[in-house]
Amino acid sequence: MPSKTLLTVTGPDQGDDDLKLATGLCEEINAHLSVLVLVIAAPPSGGAYAEVVSPAWLAERQAEMEMLQKRISAVSKMLSASPVSTDLSDDYPDHAWADEVIGRRARYADLTVLGPDLLTSQTLKEKVIEGALFSSGRPLLLVPKGPTVTLKPKRVLVAWDASLEASRALRESLNILSGADEVRVAMVNPIEDERHHGAEPGADVASYLSRHGVKVAVDRLPSSNHSIADVLRRHAVDTGAELMVMGAYGHSRLRERIFGGVTRSMIEDPGLPIIMAR
Incomplete structure (x- = not known):
């Protein structure tokens, strides 16, 4: 919608x-x-x-x-x-x-x-x-200072961890995603089992998006001893993404404040416009 x-x-x-x-x-x-x-x-x-x-x-x-x-x-x-x-x-x-x-x-x-x-x-x-x-x-x-923001982006990066929060962000952004020329679903160190990403990480979410007319590609990324937030920010730059879509606070706010987390890191240093949902 x-x-x-x-x-x-x-x-x-x-x-x-x-x-x-x-x-x-x-x-x-x-x-x-x-x-x-x-x-x-x-x-x-x-x-x-x-x-x-x-x-x-x-x-x-x-x-x-x-x-x-x-x-x-x-x-x-x-x-x-x-x-x-x-x-x-x-x-x-x-x-x-x-x-x-x-x-x-x-x-x-x-x-x-x-x-x-x-x-x-x-x-x-x-x-x-x-x-x-x-x-x-x-x-x-x-919307951080610097990057141009648009709600009709041509290239979008979806940060996907198969969580409820990521699923909500995905559904909330379907109208934007379906209008983009390229949507890349990025997973960092995806786990291959039914409780996480399934037998083929990214296949289910790609099929779901394709049925909504989204032009989707899947990227499975190693963290290589970098934080997940840093990997996502780097990949957004590498792919020329104008917008990122991600779930927020998969862990409790208290845990993120004490130990840090992807949501907290992206809030403090977005790098590009980000749609968050939970």
């Missing part, structure tokens, strides 16, 4: 580049743009009841709400000149609930777009990623 609504999130410290990027993607695929302006509320200092006695905290919250209104006004002005249909919403959640707020909003979009500006905002970036991936049931598009 083609995407008809894209969501992007912006905060008080972001410029308009991410909004322009999302607008351009909506123009490209004739989609609606939904914008969420978000300021995460400062927690009270000095304990759970500090808000009762802390004028400084109250003043900080007042300043944040003023920043929110200022950003809403600026975004509204920009959207009024947009060539695509738009809607604008805002929220001022506490830190603990920000990802839930974003996730609820993302449920009414086909894809959440996280652009280069937001990738530099550590707290808001994490909340958008967690909200989109864990609270929306919708995919996320990461």
Whole structure:
């Protein structure tokens, strides 16, 4: 199913580049743009009841709400000149609930777009990623600074590990994959058994994609003592991929934060636009 609504999130410290990027993607695929302006509320200092006695905290919250209104006004002005249909919403959640707020909003979009500006905002970036991936049931598009992004790519790399998360990402991207000239399914150190990739790794996923009209090729890659994320990034460069599709957080978030993982590595250094889903 083609995407008809894209969501992007912006905060008080972001410029308009991410909004322009999302607008351009909506123009490209004739989609609606939904914008969420978000300021995460400062927690009270000095304990759970500090808000009762802390004028400084109250003043900080007042300043944040003023920043929110200022950003809403600026975004509204920009959207009024947009060539695509738009809607604008805002929220001022506490830190603990920000990802839930974003996730609820993302449920009414086909894809959440996280652009280069937001990738530099550590707290808001994490909340958008967690909200989109864990609270929306919708995919996320990461767009790093530098590479050109398109939702009509000619060459796509699918990172395939036969997991539920990779399967979800694949299905969410079928419309994009079927329109590409070349889709390469990459597997790093694939395991040949029924619990993993089957007797012939890549054969089942290639057959599935072919039935959807996807022009697919399968690449079985050795890690050669490199991380899986590094192998995928290198292969994306070698094949000229404009977009990567992958499942996210096959392991728990806690495990990835402590020990590292493919998802965490790709978030920190995408290298190219990536659609993630879980």
